[in-house]
Amino acid sequence: MNENLTALLPEIALLGTAAIGLLTGSWLPRHRQWLIAVLACAACVTGLAATCRRTRERAGPRTDERAGFPMR
Numbered sequence: 001m002n003e004n005l006t007a008l009l010p011e012i013a014l015l016g017t018a019a020i021g022l023l024t025g026s027w028l029p030r031h032r033q034w035l036i037a038v039l040a041c042a043a044c045v046t047g048l049a050a051t052c053r054r055t056r057e058r059a060g061p062r063t064d065e066r067a068g069f070p071m072r
Contacts, residue, residue: 007054010047017043 017039025036 006050009050009054013043013046013050 021036021039024039025033028035
Protein backbone atom coordinates (compact mmCIF):
# COMPACT_ATOMS: atom_id res chain seq x y z
CA MET A 1 0.00 0.00 0.00
CA ASN A 2 1.82 3.06 -1.24
CA GLU A 3 -1.10 5.43 -0.82
CA ASN A 4 -0.79 8.57 1.26
CA LEU A 5 -3.18 7.96 4.14
CA THR A 6 -3.12 11.59 5.25
CA ALA A 7 -5.79 12.18 2.62
CA LEU A 8 -8.20 10.33 4.93
CA LEU A 9 -7.39 12.47 7.96
CA PRO A 10 -10.48 14.73 7.71
CA GLU A 11 -12.83 11.75 7.54
CA ILE A 12 -11.01 9.90 10.31
CA ALA A 13 -11.16 12.95 12.59
CA LEU A 14 -14.89 13.40 12.03
CA LEU A 15 -15.71 9.69 12.34
CA GLY A 16 -13.68 9.22 15.50
CA THR A 17 -15.09 12.33 17.10
CA ALA A 18 -18.64 11.36 16.17
CA ALA A 19 -18.24 7.96 17.84
CA ILE A 20 -16.57 9.42 20.94
CA GLY A 21 -19.12 12.23 21.14
CA LEU A 22 -22.06 9.85 20.83
CA LEU A 23 -20.79 7.49 23.49
CA THR A 24 -19.63 10.22 25.86
CA GLY A 25 -22.70 12.38 25.37
CA SER A 26 -24.94 9.50 26.29
CA TRP A 27 -23.67 9.50 29.87
CA LEU A 28 -23.03 13.20 30.43
CA PRO A 29 -25.64 15.30 32.23
CA ARG A 30 -27.27 18.03 30.18
CA HIS A 31 -25.38 20.86 31.81
CA ARG A 32 -22.09 19.28 30.63
CA GLN A 33 -23.15 18.54 27.04
CA TRP A 34 -21.31 21.65 25.86
CA LEU A 35 -18.09 19.61 26.06
CA ILE A 36 -19.31 17.47 23.18
CA ALA A 37 -20.02 20.60 21.11
CA VAL A 38 -16.46 21.80 21.75
CA LEU A 39 -15.14 18.37 20.73
CA ALA A 40 -17.20 18.47 17.52
CA CYS A 41 -15.93 21.96 16.68
CA ALA A 42 -12.36 20.83 17.24
CA ALA A 43 -12.88 17.89 14.88
CA CYS A 44 -14.34 20.17 12.21
CA VAL A 45 -11.40 22.56 12.50
CA THR A 46 -8.96 19.65 12.33
CA GLY A 47 -10.65 18.28 9.22
CA LEU A 48 -10.70 21.69 7.56
CA ALA A 49 -7.03 22.32 8.37
CA ALA A 50 -6.03 18.91 7.02
CA THR A 51 -8.01 19.52 3.85
CA CYS A 52 -6.41 22.94 3.32
CA ARG A 53 -2.95 21.54 3.92
CA ARG A 54 -3.52 18.65 1.53
CA THR A 55 -4.86 21.01 -1.13
CA ARG A 56 -1.85 23.30 -0.75
CA GLU A 57 0.56 20.36 -1.04
CA ARG A 58 -1.10 19.09 -4.21
CA ALA A 59 -1.18 22.53 -5.82
CA GLY A 60 2.60 22.83 -5.94
CA PRO A 61 4.61 26.01 -5.77
CA ARG A 62 3.02 29.23 -6.95
CA THR A 63 4.83 31.01 -9.73
CA ASP A 64 4.50 34.37 -11.35
CA GLU A 65 3.45 33.47 -14.88
CA ARG A 66 5.02 36.59 -16.36
CA ALA A 67 8.43 36.22 -14.75
CA GLY A 68 8.51 32.42 -14.31
CA PHE A 69 9.96 32.40 -10.81
CA PRO A 70 8.43 31.31 -7.49
CA MET A 71 6.44 33.89 -5.58
CA ARG A 72 7.01 34.60 -1.89
